[in-house]
Amino acid sequence: MSDATRMSANTSNVLSIIMGGGQGTRLFPLTRDRAKPAVPLAGKYRLVDIPISNCINSNLRRIYLLTQFNSASLHRHIAQSYKFDHFSGGFVEILAAEQTFSDASWYQGTADAVRKNLAHFLNHDFDFALILSGDQLYRMDFRHILSQHSVTAADVTVATIPVVRNPAQSLGIMQINAERRITRFIEKPKERDVLDTLRLEKAWYSKLGVEGDQEFFLASMGIYVFNRDTLIKLLDNTHTDFGKHIIPGAIQTHRVFSYVFQGYWEDIGTIRSFFEANLDTSSELPRFNFFDMSAPIFTRPRFLPASKVNGAAIDHAIISDGCIINGATIAHSIVGVRSILNDACKLSRTIMLGCDYYESHDSIQRHESMGTPRIGIGHSTRIENAIIDKNARIGNNCVISPAGKPENADHEYYCIRDGIIIVPKNGVVPHGTVV
Numbered sequence: 001m002s003d004a005t006r007m008s009a010n011t012s013n014v015l016s017i018i019m020g021g022g023q024g025t026r027l028f029p030l031t032r033d034r035a036k037p038a039v040p041l042a043g044k045y046r047l048v049d050i051p052i053s054n055c056i057n058s059n060l061r062r063i064y065l066l067t068q069f070n071s072a073s074l075h076r077h078i079a080q081s082y083k084f085d086h087f088s089g090g091f092v093e094i095l096a097a098e099q100t101f102s103d104a105s106w107y108q109g110t111a112d113a114v115r116k117n118l119a120h121f122l123n124h125d126f127d128f129a130l131i132l133s134g135d136q137l138y139r140m141d142f143r144h145i146l147s148q149h150s151v152t153a154a155d156v157t158v159a160t161i162p163v164v165r166n167p168a169q170s171l172g173i174m175q176i177n178a179e180r181r182i183t184r185f186i187e188k189p190k191e192r193d194v195l196d197t198l199r200l201e202k203a204w205y206s207k208l209g210v211e212g213d214q215e216f217f218l219a220s221m222g223i224y225v226f227n228r229d230t231l232i233k234l235l236d237n238t239h240t241d242f243g244k245h246i247i248p249g250a251i252q253t254h255r256v257f258s259y260v261f262q263g264y265w266e267d268i269g270t271i272r273s274f275f276e277a278n279l280d281t282s283s284e285l286p287r288f289n290f291f292d293m294s295a296p297i298f299t300r301p302r303f304l305p306a307s308k309v310n311g312a313a314i315d316h317a318i319i320s321d322g323c324i325i326n327g328a329t330i331a332h333s334i335v336g337v338r339s340i341l342n343d344a345c346k347l348s349r350t351i352m353l354g355c356d357y358y359e360s361h362d363s364i365q366r367h368e369s370m371g372t373p374r375i376g377i378g379h380s381t382r383i384e385n386a387i388i389d390k391n392a393r394i395g396n397n398c399v400i401s402p403a404g405k406p407e408n409a410d411h412e413y414y415c416i417r418d419g420i421i422i423v424p425k426n427g428v429v430p431h432g433t434v435v
Helices: 049-057 072-081 110-116 142-151 192-198 202-208 228-234 242-253 271-280 361-369
Strands: 014-019 062-067 091-096 128-133 136-138 156-163 172-176 182-187 217-227 256-260 265-267 308-310 313-319 324-326 329-335 346-352 382-388 415-417 420-423
Touching: 014 049, 014 110, 014 142, 049 062, 049 128, 049 136, 062 072, 072 091, 110 128, 110 242, 128 142, 128 228, 136 217, 142 156, 142 217, 142 256, 156 242, 172 192, 172 256, 182 192, 182 242, 182 256, 217 228, 217 242, 217 256, 228 242, 242 256, 265 271, 271 329, 271 346, 271 382, 271 420
Parallel strands: 014 062, 014 128, 062 091, 156 256, 308 324, 313 329, 329 346, 346 382, 382 420
Antiparallel strands: 128 217, 136 265, 156 217, 172 182, 172 217, 415 420
């Protein structure tokens, strides 16, 4: 065990800053009505619950969330989920993009977002700033990276993860020396010769705790620790992004080190990555375990009734709170909160994001009189390889599948992204529709 691991980091001098995300165009249409960190995850959570829970489990209780795009539902979730007592000094506070007399522009990137809020951050007494992304799935004790940051007397520490050659071509790759100091950074290296020069030395695997005997490359996780004075100095310019501008420049002028993380990490940047990461949580041995109570994932307490299942067949599925399942067949799927599934419907490799409310009897009758399905999945409907967003109304005797269709397409009732069919939030699929 390394010295950094053995040390108990002082967390009272750390300020955590979570990026609320940009437009999230690669997650459209899930981001049509919500910010990327507010996208539902694993039935009952939101993506933003991951970094906030990692902070709380690491005893980091001063947390800022920087928001800008489609942020109403994200703000509501934070307000309803994270309340600390008056005496702890802890908070999860939202800093929405704002215009001022000195600057009328919106956030132009991660570094620009932090720069525009420096005045708020500097009102606090802190020695280290922990910068986090709001749309990644991982479990990390931040006290380890903070300890290594102190031991190495670093100005900046970048969390990195060993990846193999193929994914390395779409990530920011770091080259380090024997002391873990970063000497080089290349964004998305495609050329084979360039990648060869960035390969991690196998002789260092045991020292860095890297498991396996494959060739590895150290990819940036978008998680940074800055000394207070270093952060102020590195933001004294017009550069807009940490990964593209600030970190590559700092390597030449400051002590920038790599913290090598061993564990599951997924950047939820595309529909495909969102889909696969969600479905994996329903497997017998998921790569990310929500049942690990040594470091629980927190979210909004909804006080919903337990789910009711009437004669269903369920295999490798997650059923969230408050669902009513009548005679359905569910396999390798996620069923979100308040979902209603009717007789003989079949779900396979499907993610239901759930509902925001239970539909009233009057609403059901009114919609049925107009020929519109009630909220939920109608009887004898088959759905596969799909994402059903919140409050969707899917009729009886429907078939929803991307089979035989293009990788990306748009339709009145649905869209297809990365080969996955998506029914958008509040979408309506009429009775008898075959997609």
